[in-house]
Amino acid sequence: xxxxxxxxxxxxxxxxxxxxxxxxxxxxxxxxxxxxxxxxxxxxxxxxxxxxxxxxxxxxxxxxxxxxxxxxxxxxxxxxxxxxxxxxxxxxxxxxxxxxxxxxxxxxxxxxxxxxxxxxxxxxxxxxxxxxxxxxxxxxxxxxxxxxxxxxxxxxxxxxxxxxxxxxxxxxxxxxxxxxxxxxxxxxxxxxxxxxx
Amino acid sequence: xxxxxxxxxxxxxxxxxxxxxxxxxxxxxxxxxxxxxxxxxxxxxxxxxxxxxxxxxxxxxxxxxxxxxxxxxxxxxxxxxxxxxxxxxxxxxxxxxxxxxxxxxxxxxxxxxxxxxxxxxxxxxxxxxxxxxxxxxxxxxxxxxxxxxxxxxxxxxxxxxxxxxxxxxxxxxxxxxxxxxxxxxxxxxxxxxxxxxxxxxxxxxxxxxxxxxxxxxxxxxxxxxxxxxxxxxxxxxxxxxxxxxxxxxxxxxxxxxxxx
Numbered sequence: 377x378x379x380x381x382x383x384x385x386x387x388x389x390x391x392x393x394x395x396x397x398x399x400x401x402x403x404x405x406x407x408x409x410x411x412x413x414x415x416x417x418x419x420x421x422x423x424x425x426x427x428x429x430x431x432x433x434x435x436x437x438x439x440x441x442x443x444x445x446x447x448x449x450x451x452x453x454x455x456x457x458x459x460x461x462x463x464x465x466x467x468x469x470x471x472x473x474x475x476x477x478x479x480x481x482x483x484x485x486x487x488x489x490x491x492x493x494x495x496x497x498x499x500x501x502x503x504x505x506x507x508x509x510x511x512x513x514x515x516x517x518x519x520x521x522x523x524x525x526x527x528x529x530x531x532x533x534x535x536x537x538x539x540x541x542x543x544x545x546x547x548x549x550x551x552x553x554x555x556x557x558x559x560x561x562x563x564x565x566x567x568x569x570x571x572x573x
Numbered sequence: 574x575x576x577x578x579x580x581x582x583x584x585x586x587x588x589x590x591x592x593x594x595x596x597x598x599x600x601x602x603x604x605x606x607x608x609x610x611x612x613x614x615x616x617x618x619x620x621x622x623x624x625x626x627x628x629x630x631x632x633x634x635x636x637x638x639x640x641x642x643x644x645x646x647x648x649x650x651x652x653x654x655x656x657x658x659x660x661x662x663x664x665x666x667x668x669x670x671x672x673x674x675x676x677x678x679x680x681x682x683x684x685x686x687x688x689x690x691x692x693x694x695x696x697x698x699x700x701x702x703x704x705x706x707x708x709x710x711x712x713x714x715x716x717x718x719x720x721x722x723x724x725x726x727x728x729x730x731x732x733x734x735x736x737x738x739x740x741x742x743x744x745x746x747x748x749x750x751x752x753x754x755x756x757x758x759x760x761x762x763x764x765x766x767x768x769x770x771x772x773x774x775x776x777x778x779x780x781x782x783x784x785x786x787x788x789x790x791x792x793x794x795x796x797x798x799x800x801x802x803x804x805x806x807x808x809x810x811x812x813x814x815x816x817x818x819x820x821x822x823x824x825x826x827x828x829x830x831x832x833x
């Protein structure tokens with residue numbers, strides 16, 4: 377959740393990073409990597425892929441740091457880069473899913489649940505997550521369309537404002553509101569919960 | 574949404590990894606890049622817009638300096654001229670700013686604001702052209718006087734808008750190349766609308782045809798076409814690895830068009 381002091385700190389750290397201060401990079405990483413990773417995990421549904429995308433996101437931030445405007449809040453910008461990285465990853469997955477194998481048989485990408493556990497893997501029951509509310513929410517999230525999931529995770533989980541979420545996804549505030557609402561309603565239906573006013 | 578939603582928000586947070594194990598340390602590639610880094614010059618909010626405007630305005634200024642102005646220029650009502658110049662000028666400036674200048678405190682231009690501003694600018698100009706185009710009897714020209722149809726006159730003026738717009742688009746694409754990770758079509762739409770509006774502004778001074786149909790179809794239509802071109806091309810260019818090559822190709826195309 378972005379607050380004014382946090383945004384100010386991020387802006388100050390980003391300014392030092394642009395001046396070539398390596399310690400500022402590590403501070404920025406410590407400040408933002410956990411939530412960017414959580415965002416990527418929510419979208420990709422796979423912790424390992426999200427960790428790769430996180431590294432790629434920060435590499436892109438590093439390469440694009442000359443695009444930064446001094447004094448601006450870098451948090452929505454870094455979310456936007458993460459979002460783009462994630463879209464590219466999803467696109468790559470879709471392409472690899474239709475790639476043909478040796479015998480011209482379609483080679484399916486190994487399926488995975490949103491938890492990151494491969495669908496065909498049957499781990500030790502002791503390692504399986506408890507059938508808790510979080511697991512239910514995970515399964516329900518996986519059923520949402522991509523754009524609804526993005527809107528919901530940004531606004532409800534990461535506490536971004538509607539305007540920020542619109543900026544991050546390249547959409548409009550109205551569309552974000554609508555998608556987040558629809559996602560919320562769908563999620564409640566899936567989870568068997570009654571919608572509260 | 575409050576009350577019962579808090580529970581769901583917390584559950585969602587847990588589900589999507591908030592509070593999950595900490596992220597991995599930066600990768601070797603990332604650390605190597607950071608260790609070898611040098612200070613960089615950051616961008617200013619208005620730098621890109623200023624560069625695009627300066628580069629794009631050269632053509633229209635030269636065209637105006639060379640003349641000639643439209644045949645009915647002396648007979649046009651001063652109030653109408655001021656209104657037309659202001660409207661086209663505001664449409665140009667507002668669209669260009671929306672496409673290239675981030676809001677205070679932001680790093681990137683806001684795609685939703687960009688498309689909204691461009692749409693309002695185009696709609697406003699279409700209404701103005703439809704209901705407020707003036708014609709000076711005896712001075713304003715009809716396409717038939719040149720042996721042209723309405724279509725021929727529209728093609729001619731759309732060509733002029735294209736020549737002006739292509740420079741803005743090319744320089745704008747270069748300026749925005751790394752600034753639109755998402756929402757490229759919306760930002761490109763505003764860039765194209767701004768570029769087309771400058772073409773339309775030039776035509777206020779030089780186009781001799783003063784019928785509403787001609788102005789709507791070719792002046793505002795040229796702006797719409799430039800906007801569509803921006804919306805289609807910017808996302809591709811912004812994400813292309815050969816963006817520079819694409820931009821150079823378009824720049825050459827611009828030179829050819831301007832030279833004609």
